Amino acid sequence: MKAQLLILADGRFPSGGHAHSGGLEAAVVRKRVSDLDSLRRFLIGRLYTSGLVGAAFAAAACADPGSMDGIDEELDARTPSPALRLASRRQGRSLWRAAAVVWPGPHVTKAGAVRKGLHQPVALGVVAEAAGCTPGESAAISAYHAVSGPASAAVRLLGLDPYQVHGLIAALGDDIDRVAQAATEAARGPAADLPAASSPLLDVSAEDHAAWEVRLFAS
Amino acid sequence: MHPDDHGHEHGPDETPHTHPHPDVDPHAPLAESGTGQRAVRIGIGGPVGSGKTALVAALCRAMADDLRLAVVTNDIYTTEDADFLLRNGVLPAERIRAVETGCCPHTAIRDDISANLDAIEELEDSLGPLDVILVESGGDNLTATFSKGLIDKQIFVVDVAGGDKVPRKGGPGVTAADLLVINKTDLAPLVGADLAVMDRDATARRGALPTVFLSLVEDPSAKPVQEWIRGLM
């Protein structure tokens, strides 16, 4: 068992994620998600689109952290929403802050020079490598977070039963594994060929959300 | 994990990994605390509506002329407090940042402080050296306190309208804050709060740590708090 992997995957690891709902707040306020069933559909949609892309980029950055800049540029090209670019880079910066103390090393130091932050999945891959994780493990953490982040936001925003929500996450376990596996395989090729699955509604509603006067989550 | 806590034996076949270097500091300026190299960071916490934003506004008005100030707010609903400060023109907009907290200001000021550190870093990058940064937490509860990784000193603001039992109830904010402010003393007669009781209980809970009474209505320059802050510099 790899303790470092568990530390990095733990939702309590202080990497800024608690302030982000992964698009769930916008979906709740626009009445697209209101209960367990609609949450389930939201999570599956997110997992197989931006979740897959994030996991592949995390695996790629973990396999070759020295190429973080080029990999980051490729992910920028796959992130059309300025609000999501900002949210992703902020979370990448937050993760770096924690890693600079917990798992310092040359690549983590280099990531710190990017003041606006690397995209979150790229930062995750770089940090995971410093922690001694494999690309496959990086992809698994990223795919899991693609689901667990919005799920915990749903507990706060909708007051859903936390046991049932975790039952839902557990029931998606095979999907999370499948996405992580596909992401790891995709990351073996050149960065330009990494997956580019998109979720236009998440992009559009992220822009909408960023303009609200009253909101609970940063994204 | 604290850099000092990682000591362990290395097994022969473990995965190669790195350890925190004791000299690494992710928020490097903190190391220069007290040397005049960087701003003193002051956290302002306390229950909902106790007067934290009103105190921040008063301090800005009273100190902006001779000190380089900036403010970070942590609100439950994004920018309410920052908007109040902007509307009242206590500081130019570029000196105020609002941090979004995902429903939980106490998480953002204690357990996962990265967004606040980002906001401070951005303020220092864009404004140059500062003397004082005030970090307001959104009103939370009596247990919400700031991480020492985020701030140097913390002020806990309670008000007499919450009842004269509040200091007696204790909690880490009341017992451990570097300064306890008991605000809205002008309301004491109206709510039947006994200031002498609050003073006695605060002393019992806090030992030698200072407590000040304040009414921002009667003392809009928050004189005792201002003096305490100036004393830190």
Ligand SMILES: Nc1nc2c(ncn2[C@@H]2O[C@H](COP(=O)(O)OP(=O)(O)OP(=O)(O)O)[C@@H](O)[C@H]2O)c(=O)[nH]1
């Ligand atoms: N009478 C009286 N009212 C005060 C005093 N200080 C603040 N207030 C009022 O108390 C109300 C709440 O003050 P805020 O400064 O918004 O309180 P807060 O602690 O920032 O509130 P949250 O950020 O929502 O937790 C406002 O209407 C203030 O005008 C005081 O000394 N006396």
Ligand SMILES: [Mg+2]
């Ligand atoms: Mg306030």
